[in-house]
Amino acid sequence: MGMKIGVYKVAMDSPGDTSKLENLIRNGEIDPEKIIACIGKTEGNGGANDFTRKLATLSYQLMLSRYIGxxxxxxxxxxxxxxxxxxxxxxxxxxxxxxxxMDELDNNVPGLAVSIQTTADIPAEHIGRMPMVIEVAQAAKKAMTDAGVSHPEQVHYVQVKGPLLTPTHLREAAVSGKELVTKDPNLSKGFARGAMALGVALALGEIQETDLSEEIINKDMSLYSSVASTSAGGEMTNCEVILMANTNKGSGPYSIGHSVLKDAIDTSGICQAIRNAGLDAINIPTVEQQNQIVAVFAKAEASQEIRGWRTTMLSDADIHYERHARAAVGAVISSITGNSGIFVSGGTEHQCPPGHAPIACIVKKNVD
Amino acid sequence: MGMKIGVYKVAMDSPGDTSKLENLIRNGEIDPEKIIACIGKTEGNGGANDFTRKLATLSYQLMLSRYIGxxxxxxxxxxxxxxxxxxxxxxxxxxxxxxxxMDELDNNVPGLAVSIQTTADIPAEHIGRMPMVIEVAQAAKKAMTDAGVSHPEQVHYVQVKGPLLTPTHLREAAVSGKELVTKDPNLSKGFARGAMALGVALALGEIQETDLSEEIINKDMSLYSSVASTSAGGEMTNCEVILMANTNKGSGPYSIGHSVLKDAIDTSGICQAIRNAGLDAINIPTVEQQNQIVAVFAKAEASQEIRGWRTTMLSDADIHYERHARAAVGAVISSITGNSGIFVSGGTEHQCPPGHAPIACIVKKNVD
Amino acid sequence: MGMKIGVYKVAMDSPGDTSKLENLIRNGEIDPEKIIACIGKTEGNGGANDFTRKLATLSYQLMLSRYIGxxxxxxxxxxxxxxxxxxxxxxxxxxxxxxxxMDELDNNVPGLAVSIQTTADIPAEHIGRMPMVIEVAQAAKKAMTDAGVSHPEQVHYVQVKGPLLTPTHLREAAVSGKELVTKDPNLSKGFARGAMALGVALALGEIQETDLSEEIINKDMSLYSSVASTSAGGEMTNCEVILMANTNKGSGPYSIGHSVLKDAIDTSGICQAIRNAGLDAINIPTVEQQNQIVAVFAKAEASQEIRGWRTTMLSDADIHYERHARAAVGAVISSITGNSGIFVSGGTEHQCPPGHAPIACIVKKNVD
Amino acid sequence: MGMKIGVYKVAMDSPGDTSKLENLIRNGEIDPEKIIACIGKTEGNGGANDFTRKLATLSYQLMLSRYIGxxxxxxxxxxxxxxxxxxxxxxxxxxxxxxxxMDELDNNVPGLAVSIQTTADIPAEHIGRMPMVIEVAQAAKKAMTDAGVSHPEQVHYVQVKGPLLTPTHLREAAVSGKELVTKDPNLSKGFARGAMALGVALALGEIQETDLSEEIINKDMSLYSSVASTSAGGEMTNCEVILMANTNKGSGPYSIGHSVLKDAIDTSGICQAIRNAGLDAINIPTVEQQNQIVAVFAKAEASQEIRGWRTTMLSDADIHYERHARAAVGAVISSITGNSGIFVSGGTEHQCPPGHAPIACIVKKNVD
Structure with a gap:
C-alpha cells in the first residue's frame, strides 16, 4: 500500500521539444503509464502573452497520447x-x-510520496474567496491521506494551480449581477493564489478556520503556509493539488525538504532547504552533493532594495520586474546547486512571510 | 613618496543623483581635490542607446566643479x-x-596603490590595431612605475577605456581612403577592447611583443591578460588607464586581489578572488568578512549553456544577452559578498581564457 | 504690444546633442535671448527610468548658458x-x-501667439485636486490675456506640466498626517494630468466651476478641455503653462489649429487639424502643403481594439503599451505630414472624450 | 477547368485560438476540404524565440484534422x-x-487564381545558392501554369517559404566537409530569402538565367522580383510556393494588385497597390472601398532615417528594429485600409529595390 516515486528532469530544446522524455520512454527508463505530473520552466516571457506554456503542454500531451492514449x-x-x-x-x-x-518500509526511513488531487470546478463568484480556500483545503487533506501523511510537518511542498477571473467571467457577472472579488483580472490572480495558499495552510493546521474570513485574504499577510506554492491561470476551471511529503508510504530513493529565502541573495536559505531534504551540506554543497540534488522549486519576488541597496527591478519599463527577480534568484540557486534546471516562479501571497519566498528541494538519498 | 588611496562607494538614486558624494564632501569625509577616478554602474540598458552614463558623468562634473573648479x-x-x-x-x-x-611602510605590508595614465589620441586607423596595443602598453608601464610596482604579479586590475570607430570615422575614412580594422562600428568595439587588453598583457609581461601582430587581435584568444578589464566608447579619443596594485607605495587600509570565473555560477572563482585580496574566507564569507569587501569588478559573458544545460540568453529577442548575463553574474557575486553594489560589465576579448571572465576585489584589511 | 513668434524644429543626434540649435545661434538665425520654450521628443523608453529627458534639458541649459547666462x-x-x-x-x-x-496687425489675419505662465508651488496635498485645478485655471487665464485672446476658440493648444506625488511626498504625509489624493505615485500622475486639464477647461469656459468638485477628477470623463495637453513629472514643484492661440497680437507667419483623433488610425482627424490650422488640404496634403506643416503635438493612447479588431498592446509583457501606441500614432501622423519629427505623448485624462486623443498642428501660412 | 478562390480572414484571440475558423466551418460558410493555405500574423515577438507560429499551426492542424483528417x-x-x-x-x-x-469566364474579367506548389527537399549545401534558385523557379513556373497565367504581369504575389541553415546542418557539414553558403544560421536566413526571391524573378522573366551566379546572391541588389515575398524557417526542408495572379481561370469575386513602398510612411505606394488591385481609389479610400479590401501583404524594413529625419530603430537595445518597423508600417497601412488585420513581415532581399518594400492587396471586385 505504498508508492514508489520516480523523478525525471529532462532538458527541452524548445517549448515544443518532447524528444528527451520520448527517449526515456523508448529506452524503457520511464514507464509513461506511471507519469502523474510535470513541473517545468519554458522559455517565454512569463507574462500574459506567454504562450510557451500552452505549446509545451499540448506537445507533451500529443507525444504521450501515442503511448498511453x-x-x-x-x-x-x-x-x-x-x-x-x-x-x-x-x-x-x-x-x-x-x-x-511498494515494499513495506521496514527501515522506517520515510521517502518521497506524491499525491495529486483536484477540486470541483470553482464558480467565478468563489474565486479568490473563502469557498476556494475550503475547496483547496479539502483536496489537500485528501492528498495528505493518500500520501500517507501522519504529521503535517512531513509535508514540504504543495503546488496548487487554479482559476482566476477572466474577461468572460467579468462579462457574465455584469449580466447576472454576481459579485466578484475584484473586477480586475490581474488582481484576481493574486486573490486566487492567496486563497489557494490559505487552503493549504488550513489543511496543514498552520492556520485555523477561525482565523479566516473573506476580509483577510491578501490583507492579513501574517497568515500563511510555509509549504504552499500556488499559481493561477485563465485556462483552469478547478484546482489541481500536487502534494509532496516524506512518509512511510514513500519507498523510492528520494526525499524532500524546504526552507525560506529571506531575500533574493539568501544563500543560507538555499543551503538550509538542501539540508532539510537530507543532505549533510555545510555552506555550498560539494560536487557529489550537488549531483544528489534532483529538483528545486522556488518563488522569486521583486524588491525595492536588497540589504539597504536599491534595485531597479520595479522602475524598469523595459524588463518586467518578475523577469529581473527570476534572473537573480535563479542564478543564485544555480550557483549553489551547480545546475540551472531550477523551477522559479512568482507570486508569494500567503505562501511565506511578506518579503520572503519559499523554496523546496528534492534530493536523492545517500546510498550506503 | 607613497600614496594613501581612499575608496568610497556611494549609492545613486538616479543617474543624475550626486547627493551621496556631496554629503561626504560636506561632512569632510572625502576631500574632493583628491578624487582621481570613479567606477560605477548606472541603470540604463547598457546598449548603444544607453545615455545614463553620459548623464552620470555630466552630473558629477557639474557638482564637483562647484568644489574644485x-x-x-x-x-x-x-x-x-x-x-x-x-x-x-x-x-x-x-x-x-x-x-x-604617505608614511613610510615600515611593516612591509603592501597596500592598494592606484595610478591613472592616459595615452595620446588614437587616430582612427590605429583603433583596434597594433599601435593601440603599444600605446596602452606604454601607459600601463608608466602606471606601474607610478604605483610602485616591482613585480608584475603585484598588479590585480587594469581598467582601460578607449575609443572605437564611430560613423564619423567611417565617413572620413571613405573620403581619405584610410584603411580601418573594420567597417562595422559594433565590431570595432571588440577590436578596441582586445587591443587594449593585449596592451596591458604586454606591459605586464604576460605576452611578449614577438607574440603580437595585427592578425592575432581578436583571433588568437590564447593570448590574454589576467588582470585587464577594457571598455570602448564613442566619446573617447585617447585611452585612459586605471591601474591597481598592492605595493609598498600603497599606505592605506586596502588591498586588491583577482581571480577568474569559469562560468556564470562559479562561486569558487568569486571566493578565490576574495581570498586573493587578503580575506581568510573559506567558502561563503562571514558577515564580518562581507563588510570588509569594499568593491568588486567583474565581467559577465553570455553563454549557450552552463554545465551542459542550455540557456536562452542568446536566442531571446526581447532581452539582450548582455542583460541576461549581468543579471546572473551580478546576483551570484552579490550572494557571496552580501552586497549588490557590484561592477559587472561585458566584453572579455583577450582579458581571460575564452568562456571565462575576470573578477577583481578590493578589501579593507584586518585591523588588529 | 504684439509679439512675433518663431518656431524652430531641430534634429538631435542624441539626447545630449545641442549642436543643431547652436548652429542656428551661431548663424544668427535664432536669437537665444528670445527663446521661451522647447517641446520635443527624446529617444528614451518614456517610462519611469527614462533619464533622456533630464539629460536633454541639462545639455541645452549648459549650451545656452554660454550665450545667455x-x-x-x-x-x-x-x-x-x-x-x-x-x-x-x-x-x-x-x-x-x-x-x-511687433507690427500692428493691419490685415486682421490673426497669427500664432504664445504665452508662458507659471503657478505658485503646489503643495503635496493639493496635487491632483481642486486647488491644482484652480491654480492652473488662473495661470491659463493670465496666459490668455498675455497672448491677446479675445475669444476662447482662438486657443488651440495649452501644454501644462506640473508635479505628481513622489515617494518623498508620501513619506512626509505619513509623518504629518496630511491626506493625499492617492498613496500610489503612478496613480498620482493621472490625477495631476486630469486636474491640470480641468484647470485649462475652466479657464477657457469649456466647463464651469459649478461642474467641478474633488469627486469628479478622473471620474467624470464627460468633462474635458479640447485643447489641453498635460503632463506630470517628479522634478516639478509648480505648474508651467504654454498657451498657443491665433490672435491679433501674433504677428509672425504661423498659425495653429487642432482636432481630435477618434482612434489610432484616424487619418481624417489628422487632416482636420491641418485644415483647422489654415491649410486647404483635402485628404493627404501635397508635398508643398506638407512643407508648411511646422509642428504637430498629439497624444496617443493604447486600446484593446481598433474598429473591432483586437490589438495586443495591453497584453504585451515585453513592450509597454505606451510604446506600441506611440509607434502607431506617430507613424500614421508622419505618413500624412511627410515628416517624422512629431511630438506624441501619452495620458489623455480630461483632455478629450474617453478613447479619443487630442492633436494640434502649427503651419506656416501661405505667402502670396 | 477554372478555379473559384475563397478568401476568409478570421481574428484570433490567441495563437491557439481556432474558434473563428471552426465557426465558419460549422456554419457551412467555409468547406474545410477546400482549404489550401493560410497566411497570418501571431502575437509573438517575431524573433528566434517566437513559438507562437508553431502553436498556431499545431492548433489549426489539430482542429482541422477533426473535420478533414x-x-x-x-x-x-x-x-x-x-x-x-x-x-x-x-x-x-x-x-x-x-x-x-468553375464557370467559364465569359466576361473576360480575370479573377484571383491561387496555386500551391512545392519543391523537392533542399540539401544544406544548396540552401541560399543557385540550386535553390532553380528549384524555386521551377515550382513557380508550375504554379503559373496551374493558375492559368498567360502573361507574367498577371502575377501579383508569390509567397515562398523555405529552409535555412540550422545548427544541425552546420554540425553535419563540419563532419562531412560540405561547404555551405555561410556558417552563421542567422545570415543563412537572408541568403535563403534572397535565393528564393531570385527564383521567382527567374520564373517570371524579371531576370534572366544569364544574370545569375552564386556570387550575386544577396550582393547585386539591382536584381529582384517585384512580386516575391519570401521567408525562411528552421522547420522547413523544402520550399512551398503560394502564387497569386489574376487570370481567366480565376472565377471568384476577388482580384489582386501590388506596388512598392518607397519608405515606411509611403501612403501613395499603399494607395497604388489598392488601385492596382482594381479599386478606383484616389488618395485614402472611402469606407465602402475600405470594406472591399480583403487582405494586404507587405514587408517592413528598418531604416536609419526617413526623409532625412533620423529614426532610432537600429540603435534601440530594448526593442528589436523589426518590431519598430512592423509597428510603423502596419499602422500606416491600417490607417489607409481602415483595418488592422494586415500581414506585415520582414526581410526584403531581392524582393524590391534596396530600401523599398513590396506590398500586395486583394480586393473584392465591385458588384454592379
Missing amino acids: KEQSETIVFVWSGGTEGVLSPHATFFTRNDDE | KEQSETIVFVWSGGTEGVLSPHATFFTRNDDE | KEQSETIVFVWSGGTEGVLSPHATFFTRNDDE | KEQSETIVFVWSGGTEGVLSPHATFFTRNDDE
Missing part, C-alpha cells in the same frame, strides 16, 4: 512557469508513481 | 557600465589618492 | 516626451517670442 | 509572421480553392 495523457497535471532569465534552463521534471512496486 | 573636475576619470539587472544596485565607487599623507 | 537659460520651459518608437525622430521645437518687433 | 490537414500551407506591434491585429487569412465550381 489521449484520455490518460490528459490526466497528467502540467505546471509550467514561463521565463528562463539569466542562466535558467528550460526543462521539465516528470513525476511517476508506482503503487504496485 | 570645472577644469579639475574634468581630469577625473569616469568609467560607467550601464545595466543594473536583477539585484544589481546603481552606485559609484570613487577613488582618492593622497600623495602627501 | 545660467539664470536666463533656466527660465526656458522644456517639455520632453520620451520614446521615439517606429519612425518617430528625436527632435526639439524651440519657440522664440519677440515683443519688440 | 490528420493527413489532409497537414497538406495545408501555413505562413505565419510573428509580431503584432502597434495596432496590428492577430489574424489568419484562409484560402480555399474549388476546382469543380
Whole structure:
C-alpha cells in the first residue's frame, strides 16, 4: 500500500521539444503509464502573452497520447512557469508513481510520496474567496491521506494551480449581477493564489478556520503556509493539488525538504532547504552533493532594495520586474546547486512571510 | 613618496543623483581635490542607446566643479557600465589618492596603490590595431612605475577605456581612403577592447611583443591578460588607464586581489578572488568578512549553456544577452559578498581564457 | 504690444546633442535671448527610468548658458516626451517670442501667439485636486490675456506640466498626517494630468466651476478641455503653462489649429487639424502643403481594439503599451505630414472624450 | 477547368485560438476540404524565440484534422509572421480553392487564381545558392501554369517559404566537409530569402538565367522580383510556393494588385497597390472601398532615417528594429485600409529595390 516515486528532469530544446522524455520512454527508463505530473520552466516571457506554456503542454500531451492514449495523457497535471532569465534552463521534471512496486518500509526511513488531487470546478463568484480556500483545503487533506501523511510537518511542498477571473467571467457577472472579488483580472490572480495558499495552510493546521474570513485574504499577510506554492491561470476551471511529503508510504530513493529565502541573495536559505531534504551540506554543497540534488522549486519576488541597496527591478519599463527577480534568484540557486534546471516562479501571497519566498528541494538519498 | 588611496562607494538614486558624494564632501569625509577616478554602474540598458552614463558623468562634473573648479573636475576619470539587472544596485565607487599623507611602510605590508595614465589620441586607423596595443602598453608601464610596482604579479586590475570607430570615422575614412580594422562600428568595439587588453598583457609581461601582430587581435584568444578589464566608447579619443596594485607605495587600509570565473555560477572563482585580496574566507564569507569587501569588478559573458544545460540568453529577442548575463553574474557575486553594489560589465576579448571572465576585489584589511 | 513668434524644429543626434540649435545661434538665425520654450521628443523608453529627458534639458541649459547666462537659460520651459518608437525622430521645437518687433496687425489675419505662465508651488496635498485645478485655471487665464485672446476658440493648444506625488511626498504625509489624493505615485500622475486639464477647461469656459468638485477628477470623463495637453513629472514643484492661440497680437507667419483623433488610425482627424490650422488640404496634403506643416503635438493612447479588431498592446509583457501606441500614432501622423519629427505623448485624462486623443498642428501660412 | 478562390480572414484571440475558423466551418460558410493555405500574423515577438507560429499551426492542424483528417490537414500551407506591434491585429487569412465550381469566364474579367506548389527537399549545401534558385523557379513556373497565367504581369504575389541553415546542418557539414553558403544560421536566413526571391524573378522573366551566379546572391541588389515575398524557417526542408495572379481561370469575386513602398510612411505606394488591385481609389479610400479590401501583404524594413529625419530603430537595445518597423508600417497601412488585420513581415532581399518594400492587396471586385 505504498508508492514508489520516480523523478525525471529532462532538458527541452524548445517549448515544443518532447524528444528527451520520448527517449526515456523508448529506452524503457520511464514507464509513461506511471507519469502523474510535470513541473517545468519554458522559455517565454512569463507574462500574459506567454504562450510557451500552452505549446509545451499540448506537445507533451500529443507525444504521450501515442503511448498511453489521449484520455490518460490528459490526466497528467502540467505546471509550467514561463521565463528562463539569466542562466535558467528550460526543462521539465516528470513525476511517476508506482503503487504496485511498494515494499513495506521496514527501515522506517520515510521517502518521497506524491499525491495529486483536484477540486470541483470553482464558480467565478468563489474565486479568490473563502469557498476556494475550503475547496483547496479539502483536496489537500485528501492528498495528505493518500500520501500517507501522519504529521503535517512531513509535508514540504504543495503546488496548487487554479482559476482566476477572466474577461468572460467579468462579462457574465455584469449580466447576472454576481459579485466578484475584484473586477480586475490581474488582481484576481493574486486573490486566487492567496486563497489557494490559505487552503493549504488550513489543511496543514498552520492556520485555523477561525482565523479566516473573506476580509483577510491578501490583507492579513501574517497568515500563511510555509509549504504552499500556488499559481493561477485563465485556462483552469478547478484546482489541481500536487502534494509532496516524506512518509512511510514513500519507498523510492528520494526525499524532500524546504526552507525560506529571506531575500533574493539568501544563500543560507538555499543551503538550509538542501539540508532539510537530507543532505549533510555545510555552506555550498560539494560536487557529489550537488549531483544528489534532483529538483528545486522556488518563488522569486521583486524588491525595492536588497540589504539597504536599491534595485531597479520595479522602475524598469523595459524588463518586467518578475523577469529581473527570476534572473537573480535563479542564478543564485544555480550557483549553489551547480545546475540551472531550477523551477522559479512568482507570486508569494500567503505562501511565506511578506518579503520572503519559499523554496523546496528534492534530493536523492545517500546510498550506503 | 607613497600614496594613501581612499575608496568610497556611494549609492545613486538616479543617474543624475550626486547627493551621496556631496554629503561626504560636506561632512569632510572625502576631500574632493583628491578624487582621481570613479567606477560605477548606472541603470540604463547598457546598449548603444544607453545615455545614463553620459548623464552620470555630466552630473558629477557639474557638482564637483562647484568644489574644485570645472577644469579639475574634468581630469577625473569616469568609467560607467550601464545595466543594473536583477539585484544589481546603481552606485559609484570613487577613488582618492593622497600623495602627501604617505608614511613610510615600515611593516612591509603592501597596500592598494592606484595610478591613472592616459595615452595620446588614437587616430582612427590605429583603433583596434597594433599601435593601440603599444600605446596602452606604454601607459600601463608608466602606471606601474607610478604605483610602485616591482613585480608584475603585484598588479590585480587594469581598467582601460578607449575609443572605437564611430560613423564619423567611417565617413572620413571613405573620403581619405584610410584603411580601418573594420567597417562595422559594433565590431570595432571588440577590436578596441582586445587591443587594449593585449596592451596591458604586454606591459605586464604576460605576452611578449614577438607574440603580437595585427592578425592575432581578436583571433588568437590564447593570448590574454589576467588582470585587464577594457571598455570602448564613442566619446573617447585617447585611452585612459586605471591601474591597481598592492605595493609598498600603497599606505592605506586596502588591498586588491583577482581571480577568474569559469562560468556564470562559479562561486569558487568569486571566493578565490576574495581570498586573493587578503580575506581568510573559506567558502561563503562571514558577515564580518562581507563588510570588509569594499568593491568588486567583474565581467559577465553570455553563454549557450552552463554545465551542459542550455540557456536562452542568446536566442531571446526581447532581452539582450548582455542583460541576461549581468543579471546572473551580478546576483551570484552579490550572494557571496552580501552586497549588490557590484561592477559587472561585458566584453572579455583577450582579458581571460575564452568562456571565462575576470573578477577583481578590493578589501579593507584586518585591523588588529 | 504684439509679439512675433518663431518656431524652430531641430534634429538631435542624441539626447545630449545641442549642436543643431547652436548652429542656428551661431548663424544668427535664432536669437537665444528670445527663446521661451522647447517641446520635443527624446529617444528614451518614456517610462519611469527614462533619464533622456533630464539629460536633454541639462545639455541645452549648459549650451545656452554660454550665450545667455545660467539664470536666463533656466527660465526656458522644456517639455520632453520620451520614446521615439517606429519612425518617430528625436527632435526639439524651440519657440522664440519677440515683443519688440511687433507690427500692428493691419490685415486682421490673426497669427500664432504664445504665452508662458507659471503657478505658485503646489503643495503635496493639493496635487491632483481642486486647488491644482484652480491654480492652473488662473495661470491659463493670465496666459490668455498675455497672448491677446479675445475669444476662447482662438486657443488651440495649452501644454501644462506640473508635479505628481513622489515617494518623498508620501513619506512626509505619513509623518504629518496630511491626506493625499492617492498613496500610489503612478496613480498620482493621472490625477495631476486630469486636474491640470480641468484647470485649462475652466479657464477657457469649456466647463464651469459649478461642474467641478474633488469627486469628479478622473471620474467624470464627460468633462474635458479640447485643447489641453498635460503632463506630470517628479522634478516639478509648480505648474508651467504654454498657451498657443491665433490672435491679433501674433504677428509672425504661423498659425495653429487642432482636432481630435477618434482612434489610432484616424487619418481624417489628422487632416482636420491641418485644415483647422489654415491649410486647404483635402485628404493627404501635397508635398508643398506638407512643407508648411511646422509642428504637430498629439497624444496617443493604447486600446484593446481598433474598429473591432483586437490589438495586443495591453497584453504585451515585453513592450509597454505606451510604446506600441506611440509607434502607431506617430507613424500614421508622419505618413500624412511627410515628416517624422512629431511630438506624441501619452495620458489623455480630461483632455478629450474617453478613447479619443487630442492633436494640434502649427503651419506656416501661405505667402502670396 | 477554372478555379473559384475563397478568401476568409478570421481574428484570433490567441495563437491557439481556432474558434473563428471552426465557426465558419460549422456554419457551412467555409468547406474545410477546400482549404489550401493560410497566411497570418501571431502575437509573438517575431524573433528566434517566437513559438507562437508553431502553436498556431499545431492548433489549426489539430482542429482541422477533426473535420478533414490528420493527413489532409497537414497538406495545408501555413505562413505565419510573428509580431503584432502597434495596432496590428492577430489574424489568419484562409484560402480555399474549388476546382469543380468553375464557370467559364465569359466576361473576360480575370479573377484571383491561387496555386500551391512545392519543391523537392533542399540539401544544406544548396540552401541560399543557385540550386535553390532553380528549384524555386521551377515550382513557380508550375504554379503559373496551374493558375492559368498567360502573361507574367498577371502575377501579383508569390509567397515562398523555405529552409535555412540550422545548427544541425552546420554540425553535419563540419563532419562531412560540405561547404555551405555561410556558417552563421542567422545570415543563412537572408541568403535563403534572397535565393528564393531570385527564383521567382527567374520564373517570371524579371531576370534572366544569364544574370545569375552564386556570387550575386544577396550582393547585386539591382536584381529582384517585384512580386516575391519570401521567408525562411528552421522547420522547413523544402520550399512551398503560394502564387497569386489574376487570370481567366480565376472565377471568384476577388482580384489582386501590388506596388512598392518607397519608405515606411509611403501612403501613395499603399494607395497604388489598392488601385492596382482594381479599386478606383484616389488618395485614402472611402469606407465602402475600405470594406472591399480583403487582405494586404507587405514587408517592413528598418531604416536609419526617413526623409532625412533620423529614426532610432537600429540603435534601440530594448526593442528589436523589426518590431519598430512592423509597428510603423502596419499602422500606416491600417490607417489607409481602415483595418488592422494586415500581414506585415520582414526581410526584403531581392524582393524590391534596396530600401523599398513590396506590398500586395486583394480586393473584392465591385458588384454592379
